[in-house]
Amino acid sequence: MILNIQVIQNVLKSATSKAGKPYKLHEIAYKNLDNGKVEEAKINQYSDLFSKVAEMQAGMSFTVTKEKVNDFWTWVKVDIMTDKPAAPAATSAAGYKSTYETPEERARRQVLIVRQSSLANAVAMLVPGAKGSIKKEDALVLAQQLAEWVFATNPGAAFDDIPDEVGVE
Numbered sequence: 612m613i614l615n616i617q618v619i620q621n622v623l624k625s626a627t628s629k630a631g632k633p634y635k636l637h638e639i640a641y642k643n644l645d646n647g648k649v650e651e652a653k654i655n656q657y658s659d660l661f662s663k664v665a666e667m668q669a670g671m672s673f674t675v676t677k678e679k680v681n682d683f684w685t686w687v688k689v690d691i692m693t694d695k696p697a698a699p700a701a702t703s704a705a706g707y708k709s710t711y712e713t714p715e716e717r718a719r720r721q722v723l724i725v726r727q728s729s730l731a732n733a734v735a736m737l738v739p740g741a742k743g744s745i746k747k748e749d750a751l752v753l754a755q756q757l758a759e760w761v762f763a764t765n766p767g768a769a770f771d772d773i774p775d776e777v778g779v780e
Contacts, residue, residue, distance in 0.1 A: 664689065
C-alpha cells in the first residue's frame, strides 16, 4: 500500500518496552493526502526507517510504502515527494487537533480540582458538632479560604485567616 502524506507534527519520545527496556520513537501526525484524513504513526529506534523519519518536518510531503507484517501495517519505505499528488490541498498544523491539554487548560483543571477538594473538606470540617444542617454560604466561604491557602505563596500566613473553630448556627 502506498500513501501520500504531509507531515503535521513529528515528536521524538522516550518509551519503555514490556521488558522494562527504554527506547526512542517518533510519533508522526500527518495528513493522508489521498483521503484527507489526519492519521498518526509511531516509528521506534529499531526500525530501519528511524533515521529517515527523524528528518521529517512539519509541512514536508512524503510517499510512504506500508506492508502488513504480523497483522500490523508497517512503514517499510519513505521517499520525499518531488511532485505533489492531485489530491486535496495540504493543511498546516492548524488542521491537526491535538489531544494534549494546553498549559492554560491544565492550570484551569488544577484550579477546579483544588476547588472541588476544598469544598469537600469544608463540608467535612463543618459537619462534626453541627446542631442542624450546615449553611451553603458557610461551606463556600470556608472552601474558598482553603483553596486560597493551597495557592498562597506564603501558606502559613494565609492559614492564620481561617478560624480555628467554625461554628454552625
